[in-house]
Amino acid sequence: MGCEAAERQYAAIPVRVQDGQLQVMLITSRETRRWVVPKGWPEKKLNARGVAANEAFEEAGLVGTIHKKPLGTFHYYKIMPTGKRLPCAVDAYLFEVERELEDWPEKGQRERRWVSPSQAALMVAEGGLVSILLSLASVAVSDEG
Template identity: 40%
Template sequence: MNILNRIAADVRLMFRRPVRMQCAALCYRFKKKSAVPEMLLITSRDTGRWVIPKGWPMEGKMCHEAAAREAYEEAGVKGEAGAERIGFYMYDKAMDHGLKIECMVQVYPLVVLDMLKNFPEKGTRTMEWVSFAEGANRVVEPMLKDIILSFEQRLLATMNPAPQAVAR
């Protein structure tokens, strides 16, 4: 029986599809009165779970540019996307006919400067601005939770830099 298990495992490996890549935007802004950072969550169209804007790479665009485009299409936000990836997470994307493929989602920060009234996927998703802690609580993917919380810490550190030691 052990040899059959090994053969079965080898066959599964041979037919395993490669991991697909997606690009995502962690959209954020600062509240006007308090300057407290908050992030944008949207619902997925198929399951209704809370996610960040993401999609497939686009020909002729770098991943952070594709992420910014997805943020516009899915949530109607425009802003400046950072070119440096702040992390990645893995998830299984359900495709048509029940097929699932493993995806690695590269996440880029996008500071939101404008929210548009009309955009391609308007009315197909729910959007909500939430605290980073609430955003991490709502998303399902554990690696994305970690990215959200660590990015908030980076933002807060840049807002309140640690005092410098005084040289004597």
Template identity: 35%
Template sequence: MVRKDDHNSRGSIQCGALCWRENGPDLEILLVTSRDTGRWVIPKGWPMPGKTFAEAAEQEAWEEAGVKGVIHPVPVGSYHYSKPELAMELEVVVFALKSTKAAAKFPECKQRRRTWLSLEKAAGLVAEPDLAALIANFA
């Protein structure tokens, strides 16, 4: 389990939420656009003081996508990506969040787009190969 004291607040690790919901017999994954490049990503961000990684991922899901739900405390995996403006490679520890509500208004609703997609389509839209594999194999 990843604990809040396993990191510093601006290290090379972020926490992300793989938000999912059932649509009939199928699972759907939520993707949001990044603010800087507009590419499709999952909600993610820096660890937060006083919160576990899972709790921080849950907070990011709300702020970036307007999604509330049940977060699983054990990571489903991780992936890496480059953040050129910080000149660093980051690891994102990913937690599954079963969506119970998607609000129309949320903190970053004017800065991002969001979409629910099948596992296959979501995996095809993200740029990071490890994230694509994590999404494709989520079930």
């Protein structure tokens, strides 16, 4: 995915500390059931971090704190309903999960699963996202949970 213009999206990388171990939540995409992170398109009323946090709520039922700076950017092709491949650049923000809701807007449409960052890296398809997930070992997350 070289120099073609990419559509911008914003993602949350939901994390928690469980028994001293960092975990990442992955969710399934609605159409292809691949493992992904919550992400969405820019919205007029929200900044990039707001979009990412809102997607974590809508897609995974998560409430928490989103970090100010992106962990990184990854690229992928979104397959549109027409079959067209749309290149996307996704800014990924660390999202420290404070609450997991029992009910949320897309509950019936997705699965969610907590895994280690290395396990998450094996489950996702986007190479740039793999790198971001593997970099989590060096990220400081508060261990209050």
